[in-house]
Amino acid sequence: METYLPEVETYQQEKAQQEQINNQLVTQGREVVQEQNALVAEEKVLSELEKELVIELETVHITFTVAECGEFHNMGEYHEGIETIEEAIQIYQAIDPSRMNGIPSLGVNMHVEGTEEWEDEQADILSGKCIDVDFLNYTPELRDTPKVQDALKKLIADFPEKEVNDRETKEQKIQALAAELDQLSYEIDTYGYRDSVSDTESQI
Structure with missing residues (x-):
């Protein structure tokens, strides 16, 4: 005849409860570790992307161009490698209008270090009576650089009489x-x- 021992039953219940709690803690611990690993991986990816962005910004060189004839740059004066938009505007305004061989233009040039010059992206953004942002929209990698964005704002502010094409x-x-x-x-x-x-x- 078996003897009923309430202490044993209580011990077994407590042991089962403790095992359940231990299992929950282990599961929660695994989840925390997985979350931490995911965060570390995400931070690593973001860090790599930031490095790539810095490298990309450092290797891109934006300069400005001024042409006496925007359609054929080899007709009349042509200036390239201008470092600032302010200097480009001064050169543009100094061209003698009495000997214009065509419609004057002011443009931007993007050179990536390590590539050939013929691979550069170039676009005229001020041409005749218009500031042509639409033309820049075909080369968003050029349009979206901070230097070009600042140049567009400067041109629009300095030439209020020019029409801005920006569909x-x-x-x-x-x-x-x-x-x-x-x-x-x-x-x-x-x-x-x-x-x-x-x-x-x-x-x-």
Whole structure:
């Protein structure tokens, strides 16, 4: 005949509970380690990307060009390797308009160290009566460099009489305005808007 020992049962229950807690702690510990490993890996990737970006920025050299004739740079004066936009503007403004062989232009040139000069990206951004950002949109790697962005702002500020061709920015502004008008029509007549508009994106 077996003797019932409540102490043994209590001990077994406590042991089972402790094992369950231990298993949970082990699982949580593994999860923490996995998260830490993931963070370390992510930091390593970001660090490598930052290094690549720094290297890339250090090897890209942006200069400016000024041409008496934007269409054929070999006709009349042509200046290249200009380090600052301010200097380029001075040269551009100093060209004698009485002997112009064509439409004057001011452009940018991007050279990557270790590549041949014929591989450079070059674009005229001020040509005649217009600052042509649209033309730069075909070479976003040139357009998006901080030096070129600063140069565009300087040109627009210094030549307010020039027309700025920037369809991409205009379209963004139009889209933002359309969204604001859509929101306004919703606020003015919410019920009428809901009755007549089934797709907000199409409406915008």
